[in-house]
Structure formats: structure tokens, C-alpha cells
Amino acid sequence: MTNNSKVVLGIITAAAAGAVIGMLFAPEKGSELRDKMRDTANGFASDLLDAIQRGRQQYTELEGEVEDKANELKSKAAGKVAEVKDRVESEVENVKDKAQRYS
Template sequence: MTNNSKVVLGVAAAAAAGAVIGMMFAPEKGSDIREKLRETANNFASDLLDALQNGRTQYAQVAEEVEDAAQNAKSKVVGKVAEIKDRVETEAGQFANSLKS
């Protein structure tokens, strides 16, 4: 989980806890308090789902970037190996020809 996600979850949890505590001490009817608690819980759940979705999106982006970087590195290595192989074969052929002469 990224730091941004942790901050969002922390702020949402603190806001929810503050709202619940504030409602518990408010001089209102029980039904009103229960409705506000329900709304607060729904908002918290929505914020949590948003944070999780953002985390998934960020994870997918990072995974794609890592995969692209790995493919690029692989292509470079394969190209370098082919280049070295060709050079070794050329030099081996030249060496073999020099021995024949």
C-alpha cells in the first residue's frame, strides 16, 4: 500500500471516528443518531473502496511499467549477446584462416 493510500485511509478513519464520537454526545433522538451513523459508515465504506480501487490502479500501472522495463532489458541483452556472438564467430574465422596460411 502506498503512502498516499495510507494517508487517505487514516484521514477517512479519523473522520469516521470523530463523527461517531460527536454523534454519541449530541443531544438528538436515537433514530437520528442511527441514521447519521449509517450515513457515516456508508461514506467511510465508499472512501475505503475508492482508496482500494486507487491502490489497484496504481499497482496495475507499476506492474505494467516493470513488465515494459523487463522486456526492454531483455531485448537489449539479446541484442548484445547476438552482437558478441557474431564478433566471436568472425574473429574465430579470421583466427582459423590465419592458422591455415
Template sequence: MKSTSKILLGVITAAAAGAVIGMLFAPDKGNEIRSKVKKTANELADELLNAIRRGKSQYQDTKDELRNKAYELKGKAQQKFDDIAEEADEQYNATKKKLQVS
């Protein structure tokens, strides 16, 4: 787990714990407290799911970008190799021709 994920999870956990503790000390009835705890837990779960979705989307975007860069670099390397191979063939043929003439 990356440090950003750990920090996010820690913040969400601390917020949930703070909300629960705050509600437990509130002068409300048991049913009201349970309702508030449930509502808060659902809201925090929604926030966590949204954060996970954003992270997954960012991961996919980064993965796609890196894949595209890799294909681009592969294409450039292949072109460079082809250019060098062509130049080597030309040099070989020129040298061979010179040797045959001599």
C-alpha cells in the same frame, strides 16, 4: 501492509471513530443518530473502497511499467549477447583462416 496503507487505514479509522463519537454526543433522537451513523459509515466505506481501487490501479500500472522495462532490458541484453557472439565467431573464423594459410 505498507506504511502508506497503514497511515490511510489509521486516518479512516480515526475519522470514523470521531464521527461516531460526535454523533453520540449530539442532541438528536436515537433514530436520527443511527441514521447519521449509518450514512457516515457508508460514506467512509465508499471512500475506503475508492482508495483501494486507486491503489489497485496504481499497482497494476506500476506492474505493467516494470514488466515493459524488463522486456526492454531483456531485448537489449539479448542483442548485446548476439553482437558479442557474432564478433567472437568472426574472430574465430579470422584466426582459423590465418592458421590455415600459415
């Protein structure tokens, strides 16, 4: 479990514990308390869904950035490989020319 998952689980657990404690000490009628708890639970669920959606969006954006950076690095690496290949081929030709002159 990642640290972020642990934090989210801790927040949810604390909210649930707070709701239970609130019920035990509430001076309200049962029906009012249930309505209030339902509204609070819906609010928590909505907030959690919003957080999940933001996380997904951030993940998607980050994934795109990583993919772009990987493609950029791949392109640079391919350019360097081509450059080295050209140098090696050039040096091989120079060595061949020198070898033919001395033969």
C-alpha cells in the same frame, strides 16, 4: 505492513474514534444520530472502496509498464548477446585463418 497500509489503517482508526466521540457529545435523538452515523459510515466505506479501486487500477497500469520495460530490456540484452556472439565468432575465424597461414 507497508507504510501505505499503516496510513490507511490510521485514517480508518481516526475516523472510527471521531465517530465514537461524536456520538458521546451529540445533542440529537438516538434515531437521528444512528441515521447520521449510518450515512457517514456508508460514505467512509464508499470512499475506501474508491481508494482501493484506484489503487488496483494504478497497480495494473504499473504492472503493464514494468512488463513492457522488462520486455524491452530483454530484447536489448538479446541483441547485445547476439552482437557479442557475432564478434566472438568473427575473431575465432580470424584466429583460425592466421593459424592456418602459419602452419
